[in-house]
Amino acid sequence: MKECRLNDVGSVGVEHHKAQLQKEKRQIWEEQKKQKRSKGMQDFIDTLTASDKETRTFFLKWMKFILNTHSRDKLTALRNKFKEQCRNKNAKLIAETDQTLMDSSLGVEHYMREIGLNYEFSMQSDDTTVKLSYLPAVPAEMLLDGYPFEFLDGDASNIPEKWVTAVLMELHKKVGGKSRLKVLAVLGVQSTGKSTLLNTMFGVHFPVTSGRCTRGAYMLFLTVGYDTQMSLDCDFILLIDTEGLKSPDLAQLEDSYEHDYQLATFVIGLSDVTIINITMENAVEMKDVLRIVAHAFLRMKQIGKKTICHFVHQNVAGVSAHAKNLTERQHLLDQLNEMTEIASEMERQSLIQKFTDVLDYDLENNNWNIPGLWHGTPPMAPVNTGYSEAVADFKKNLLETIGKEKNNDILKIPEFLEWMSSLWKSVKYENFIFSFRNTLVAHAYDNLSRVFTVGMGNAKRNSLLADSSRIRNLKC
The missing domain is CATH 3.40.50.300 (P-loop containing nucleotide triphosphate hydrolases)
Structure with a gap:
């Protein structure tokens, strides 16, 4: 999203800032590619791909039950810690504990998200031996069985387009078009x-x-x-x-x-x-x-x-x-x-x-x-x-x-x-309409731009528009 909006350019210039973001993105991808798949993740993939419908349903329900039980045990201790930090009024520890609480839950959706990342990494690799083209068939079958499928990542607020496209196209093939x-x-x-x-x-x-x-x-x-x-x-x-x-x-x-x-x-x-x-x-x-x-x-x-x-x-x-x-x-x-x-x-x-x-x-x-x-x-x-x-x-x-x-x-x-x-x-x-906090600010800025664009001289108009741009950037 930062690469699309380019709001925080600063003094480095748009193109240089964009190049920096692209470089950071490539570095993150390279680091993620070096990570080996964990045994738990590999077992999860193997079980889903090798199981029939009934076995897969049984496995997913029990996995969800076990993960929820584990999360409840962890959350109880974290909530008690959060209450203690609130009594001590330590703002830094309160914020850290609150973030830990938000990140403590683990569900099947996190495993499916990881499968999507594995798929996208494999599709970008030049080594044909690591291609995981069989993975989209698993969530496609799960969709036909009535399971929800996350297509907008709740943590990153991003759509893994290659993964979602592969899954839905596999579903399209399974239903004969x-x-x-x-x-x-x-x-x-x-x-x-x-x-x-x-x-x-x-x-x-x-x-x-x-x-x-x-x-x-x-x-x-x-x-x-x-x-x-x-x-x-x-x-x-x-x-x-x-x-x-x-x-x-x-x-x-x-x-x-x-x-x-x-x-x-x-x-x-x-x-x-x-x-x-x-x-x-x-x-x-x-x-x-x-x-x-x-x-x-x-x-x-x-x-x-x-x-x-x-x-x-x-x-x-x-x-x-x-x-x-x-x-x-x-x-x-x-x-x-x-x-x-x-x-x-x-x-x-x-x-x-x-x-x-x-x-x-x-x-x-x-x-x-x-x-x-x-x-x-x-x-x-x-x-x-x-x-x-x-x-x-x-x-x-x-x-x-x-x-x-x-x-x-x-x-x-x-x-x-x-x-x-x-x-x-x-x-x-879209970097215009989303940048306003409410209707009043959006309407005022639109009226300001229109009036000064039509009725003022070029020099004065440019000055006023620059002022109005700064108003918009404040996101009042």
């Missing part, structure tokens, strides 16, 4: 029940726990039955589960909002249906993200991609909530209209003034209230059946909507990969 996709993605603030919503809707197994349990983005392929392929006009429904926005773990970073905007834009660009998950009735916590949502939908409209958007309000228990919250829904639409108007000005799209000009949106049909999952406090609290019923109604409406949307440009896996690569490249090189 019948891989028409409808993509459904969910976005929302951390710990608002995004993964639980998808799990309940489709009976899948995205990881669920409190805190930042999902990192990066995962995809999961749902095979569409033969009897519904004609109505839905696809062979697979591709589910995308994303990490929570506004994460406290990332809030301490200066550019954490850039990470949220990049993720939101990328996921919206990939999806045919986007679910915006909101806690209870108000969307105040999502206001800044709604700005980038409006920009993303506007840009998708510019290139002719039509997207369906639904807002899901979680933990709304009132029986008459949908009828009584009309004012809140109208307020949400007013916010979206405001964001869309600002976005259209910045994108020079004068014909677009309202959110409904960008996509089909209805106050009644595109907002859903879902009650809480539990009756009381877990773990002894019973599950609320009303949650499942509300989600089932939402799913039914969603599938009916997808079926009505007849699209002649249904993507198969090769076209989807090409689009994903192009979109990811655009997101990485």
Whole structure:
């Protein structure tokens, strides 16, 4: 990402800074190539490649259980240490312990990530004896078995494009080229029940726990039955589960909002249906993200991609909530209209003034209230059946909507990969709209640039634009 944005050039110059970054990247790759594969990693690869479906499922479930047990033992001691450091008020040790807590969990996804790195290293090697071309078949089979696949690295915030392309193309071959996709993605603030919503809707197994349990983005392929392929006009429904926005773990970073905007834009660009998950009735916590949502939908409209958007309000228990919250829904639409108007000005799209000009949106049909999952406090609290019923109604409406949307440009896996690569490249090189902390700053800078560009002389205009550039770089 640093190589794409080149924000911290300093006094060395753009080309020199870029050359330094490329040199550092080559050095890291060379050091990683020298590392030998551990025995545990080799055993993991051998077991997955040599096992049938039942054995592989048994192995992965037990491995997940053992890793979780190990992590719980480690986390208990680390949490006690963290409490002790908080009592001692040692800021340095608190930060170190907090980072250790974040890095202490180990899951199957880390092993799969390592397999991807091994594959990319082997493909770059000139020695044909170390080629690992058989590796993509393993996660491809796991995708067909219903396992989630991490395609956006949660730690590095990067897509290993060679690895993801190889896996999905292997899947494309395994299904005989019948891989028409409808993509459904969910976005929302951390710990608002995004993964639980998808799990309940489709009976899948995205990881669920409190805190930042999902990192990066995962995809999961749902095979569409033969009897519904004609109505839905696809062979697979591709589910995308994303990490929570506004994460406290990332809030301490200066550019954490850039990470949220990049993720939101990328996921919206990939999806045919986007679910915006909101806690209870108000969307105040999502206001800044709604700005980038409006920009993303506007840009998708510019290139002719039509997207369906639904807002899901979680933990709304009132029986008459949908009828009584009309004012809140109208307020949400007013916010979206405001964001869309600002976005259209910045994108020079004068014909677009309202959110409904960008996509089909209805106050009644595109907002859903879902009650809480539990009756009381877990773990002894019973599950609320009303949650499942509300989600089932939402799913039914969603599938009916997808079926009505007849699209002649249904993507198969090769076209989807090409689009994903192009979109990811655009997101990485976007260095304007993501650099603003909120709508107010973005709008002010845009107005400042436009007014002074049109109405001032060259010398004075250049001086003022330089001042406005410094304002933007402050990322107020």
